[in-house]
Amino acid sequence: MKRRTKNLFLNWRIILLTLVLIGSIATLAVRPLTFGIDIAGGVAIVAQTEHPVDADTMQLVVDSLQKRLNTLGVKDITVEAQGDQIVLVKVANVTTPEEANQIKNVIESQGVFYMEFGGVIFGTGRDVEYVGIYQIKSDNTWAVPFRISKSAAEKFAELARDKAGWPVDMFLDPPVNSLIIVSESVYKTMNSSEFNAQAPEAPTLMERITKAFNITVVTYANQSADEIAKLAESKEKIVLVDVPQELQAELENVNVTVRFVPRNPGESDHSLIVRVLGLYGPYSVGEGLATGAPQQDVQITGTAPDRLTAEQEASTIYTVLKSGSLPVKLTVVGMEFISPRLGEGFKNQALYAGIGALIAVLLIVYFHYRNWRIALPVASTSLFEAIIILGFAALIQWNLDLPSIAGIIAAIGTGVDQQIVITDELLGGEKTTKITRRSSVLKRMGRAFFVIFASAATTIAAMSFLLVYFVGTLKGFAFTTILGVLIGIFITRPAYAEIAKYILGED
Template identity: 75%
Template sequence: MNRKLKKLLFNWRIILLIIFLSGSIATLATRPLTFGIDISGGVALIAQTEHPVDSKTMELVVDSLQKRLNTYGLRDVQVQGQGNDIVVVKVANVTSAEEANALKKVIESQGVFYMEFDGVIFGTGKDITYVGVYKINPDNSWEVPFRISKTAAEKFATLAKGKAGWPVDMFLDPPINSLLVVPKSMYDLMNSTAFNANAPQAPYLVERIHDAFNITTIAYANQSAEELKKLADGKPIVLVDVGASLVDKLRAMNVSVRYVPRQSGVSDAELVRSVLGLYGPYSLGEGLANGVPQTDVQITGHAANRLQAEQEAKTVYTVLKSGSLPVKLKVIGMQFISPKLGESFKTQALYAGIAALIAVLLIVYFHYRNWKIAIPVASTSLFEVTIILGIAALIKWNLDLPSIAGIIAAIGTGVDQQIVITDELLGGEKLTKITRRSSTLKRIGRAFFIIFASAATTIAAMSFLLVYFVGTLKGFAVTTIIGVLIGIFVTRPAYAEIAKYLVGED
């Protein structure tokens, strides 16, 4: 191995590229890519509000609907507000009319909000008469004030007397009157003090939801479809991350069944909250445990930082408002996208990517008449695609057609920038060796000035799409920005070192 090649291989920019590339390949090998509705198939539903609404109300409708549909156990749910009266809901992997109609029912229903204490429902969304603007304090504590009806206040005061610290639960669309079949670890968690706030002596969550909503919870122990039907005794069955193979059998036996999968990285506690539509539990304050009815109350909390406090407060605010949405939705359109069509899109995108790399290879070769330059340029583009896909797999970004278009756009920009680097280096070939050495940094500097300026304008443009637009444009913007950042910080510096080696620079 000659000195120049050894110096190249141990250059930190080359090492950084190898690290990113190796990490991306390892990620893709262990985490499959997730695809959006236009590739994996699914259904898109278009809903219209009963009357035009302002932007704040539309944001509330979108947030609330997103939470309710996630509670329903769906994955890859996208809810987008468009204009002042249209809401578009896209759900991947929904291909049957039965599932689509169930979605339609959820979208068109107002949502049912419950307040529960000690296994008793003391109020619903109808009892919330006012929700104030949430407040974030300097110490990152937060509070959401709201007002409940006199009837609910009196009922709560009786229940809560002398029980400071006990859990107060809020539910949005819980699976009422159902048999909940869960993994053993999740069952044990629900039968512990994990959801008891500051009162270990309070009834466990399993008892509270049974008393309040007639939800019977059991641990899955490989029961057969017949055994589950008998245990349900006419009630709908909700299978949570267990018994997926029993769904068709139960439906064939005329049992209403819903399967809720566990998403990657979701803990038992998060899954419990998602399935039950549970928010809380919140610890009952001393001031509300004196037996005196109070209609003006508030929920408080504390977070590690202001951003987290803002998110927690906004979630509570949205859930409280969800029990009495100011506007109804009506589904006016429904469109299915076949998984077979999505597979065709995926295949076409793969062929297009291969064709693009071959085209880059040939065009660069005919421009320089040198395979030693054409092959590294095309290879760097391939490395860039691999790293982008590795990051997409790592963050579970749903790749749709616009996202793939964004990857191609980032690669196109990358090829341009590699040509700029190459031209700058080749421009000094006729100089003496000493002059070339002294001017290498200047020429590379000029190239990277152009590259950073181009990247800055691209990121600025894509950021505008990311912030001010909804829908498919976001996917295009995200992948383009990721591609540009990978280019300017990883692949472009590495290519510059390779190019210097190929044209004989030290």
């Protein structure tokens, strides 16, 4: 008996299970589990494209948003397309309005980046070759360094030759091909030299954006909706800036997009113009850049009232430049916070369900075989399997949501069925001579594992379909189910077979 016990613990399958189990427990001790939005809480954001798009374009939107939000550093991001205009974004562990607003700003930033000089666009986001880590200074100024292509640098150098002090503008999502209706004071500011850096003789900001982006700026003078619609006949959108909001309702029947931009409390004309145009700058051309020598390394800078705002502004610019542009503009139309308190209740319920499932497995197996020596190893193996799955999830920082936990329970249920197959095969043999018995055991184990591998293959095939072709919570269910099945067939099931052979005296 001692020799048989010694041989059991020296079996490589038992050793593998032991090492993986110890590793999983150690991982859970140093890297706590992370949970999805339905358990940890978070924010659900509904965004809408500015016009219906086809399936390929919507997939580009989903992929770009996923990449952009990953760059931002948030965890457990789910981006789902809902029809041809709606995108649902769920982000776990977001509990403050400031965090949610930062995500909202990233979603609504299409990320179309332009570099313009004298009304000529000399570079776009495609010319951005490298984006450096943003920097925040003690006075809450920030900078995002990046490198532009050689062709863009050469084009700018040619445009800026002998024009030291002239303004260089950088735009993020400007209202291209639009009619902008503004108040009289805003119009005067845009048409003055206020945005001309150190060159009053340079074209005004209004002249530059008209030439570069086909933007027409008109002063609001109580024009009717029909008159404004006529002015916007060749435009893609109408932007109402610092004018009565009632005008937006009057333009509902116009066949172009209408956007209303109110003035924030205490906001100056300068700040309002910068916000509407997505303008960064103007930056003054230095003497060194006016010589005609190309310069590829540039940066966007800004100033914020406090460090938190500076971090958010710099992070947004960094993310947009890093991840590229969206194929269509998105607008956030709804936002809902999910309380982590509700999730805590779900977590406890899932824990109780898991414990209940293990107890049910123990009792059912006992009543089936009337033998605790079989029931205890079956239930213990299921427990080990759950610990290993959780350890692996902690290792890769997989965010567990309720469907993921359901997948773990489903995988354990499948594992119990396979352990019963192994046990029944071992109990079904006849004890003859030692050689015959050993041959019989190998044949019965072969039959058992044929059934196990066939069952695992069909389960993995079905779950792989969900993993590849579905989005959202079904992915979590599919992933943990596949993970549980793989751990079962390669680690826990072979180890249980050795334990069962030992218990049933099958050497």
